Amino acid sequence: MNIILYAITLALLLFSFFKDKRKTKTALKKAWKSFSNILPQMLVVLLLVGMLLAILNEEVILKIIGVNSGWLGVFLASVVGSITLIPGFIAFPTAAMLLDGGAGYMQIGAFISSLMMVGIVTIPVEIKYFGKKITYLRNALAFLFSFLVAFIIGWVVNTL
Template sequence: MDTLVMYMLAGAGILVSWFVNKQKTMMALKKAWKAFEGILPQFITVLFLVAVVLAVLDTETVSQLLGKGSGFIGVFIASVVGAITLIPGFVAFPAAAALLQNGAGATQMAAFISSLMMVGIVTLPMEIQYFGKRTAIFRNVFAWLFSFIVAYFVGWVVSV
């Protein structure tokens, strides 16, 4: 229902924009389409990988590894995977939603998303180049530790 409302609001906004200035609206729609074309290959790739993982791992296995009952080990696994994964947020959130629907826990997915967004193991060499070794490692370690705080906070909020 919320999605339908958002689509209707977006459509109404486009219509208002169209009546105000057709040229700017067309230019904005063309830019949006170009951005969509740029995002689509990454989005499809990650959705394909999530689909393969969910096809290989049944809901019981996902629940065992990343479910509510997996405890700290599940949170740790999710945060490590998030820290070493380099995917954009607009792809990570649907992937996490799919995992949640297949038995993953909210705390574990919060650890995955927060470490994905805040920790950059793959980008660490570039970060070292720009900020220096000490600062880059310091930032990543504290961001990773903070991702656990975020995860447990989200788990607490969801359980209340």
């Protein structure tokens, strides 16, 4: 997947360079500026996530969101998903492993949903771009939405 992204970027960059060197230079300058703008916060986020994941190992997670944990488990799964920030290619296999290990579909649905849409550790970055009101409200709505996702996924997997 990364190869495609790099290929497209390189092709467009070369095309742009041949069309207009000056504009390309401006584009690269802008790219660097937005990158260095966000880098300090991103590094903080990565460190916090590293620490969280070291503390929340599978055993701890499984205890919280087992198949019989019910709505409390769904709630806690959403909380865990909101706080952590795991890239998808780690999150999905982990979720599959947790399902095998005895987690419920509803809880995993809530976990995946809040993992993707709610970002507690990235809130400072989000506020920088969207302001406090939208950031808090968006995360709160996404958190509530994960319950709906849990409910429907639980229903689909158990009845269809």
